Amino acid sequence: MAMSNSLRNKLMTAAGSGAMFIAMAFLGGKEGVEGRQYTPYQDVAGVWTVCDGHTGSDIVQSKQYTDRECNQLLSVDLQPVKKTVDSMVKIPLGEYQRAALYSFTYNVGTRAFSTSTLLKQLNAGDVKGACQALRHWVYAGGQKWRGLMNRRDMERSMCLAENADDLAGK
Template structure:
């Protein structure tokens, strides 16, 4: 599944705001890749989740979350992911590549990212090869998931984009 025109246009508009803003736009809200859900639910791996894929002790079962709460949780989590990812990356990256890594790590966790072949290839200078590694991360609960395939394709597109024109298909 290709990136929606609405999401693509929002990512292009966010380009000047840096990788955190791009990642937040990519992940959050009604057009975001995570898909905003206001009531906690168990995801495909059985983890309690709310808003834009937020997990952890802060997820309160039975609570209805507002857009403002979801936006705040998303921004806090992306900030945390940035603080964990940036020290692990030893090569220069553009904002779209960094945003793709933030999205990926937001989804799989810092531990998985830190041990990944993706990071090894990236730090060896094989950025394109690292971006291609995203497509391997399509399993949850031991099963291949179409939603993860779609997400990884979108992250890969963002990772390989050299400019906003690449996202726009120009």
């Protein structure tokens, strides 16, 4: 699935604000506001989830969450992701590459990222190969999922982008 024009514009606007801001724009808007889940649900692996992928014992299953609460959860949830990615990636990366890794790691978890061959590829200097490897991470609950394939394609596009013009296809 190609990145929507709306999401592409949000990411281009976020350029220069830092990888964390770009990742939040991506995660909070990869499907637009209608993609945000304000009511908790069980994901394909049976994990209780709300907002932009927040999981944890603090989810109130009968609660309707607000945009503000979802943004706050995402901001807090991304802090350990940022710390892990920033400490483990030993080569210089652009904002979009780093944001793609934050999104990916937010989704698969810091442990999976820290032990991945994708990280080894990155640290060996094969950024393009690592970005392409994102497409391998499309399974949940033992099944291949179209939603994960779409997400990984968008993360891959962002990972391969060196600047906003690359996102715009210029």
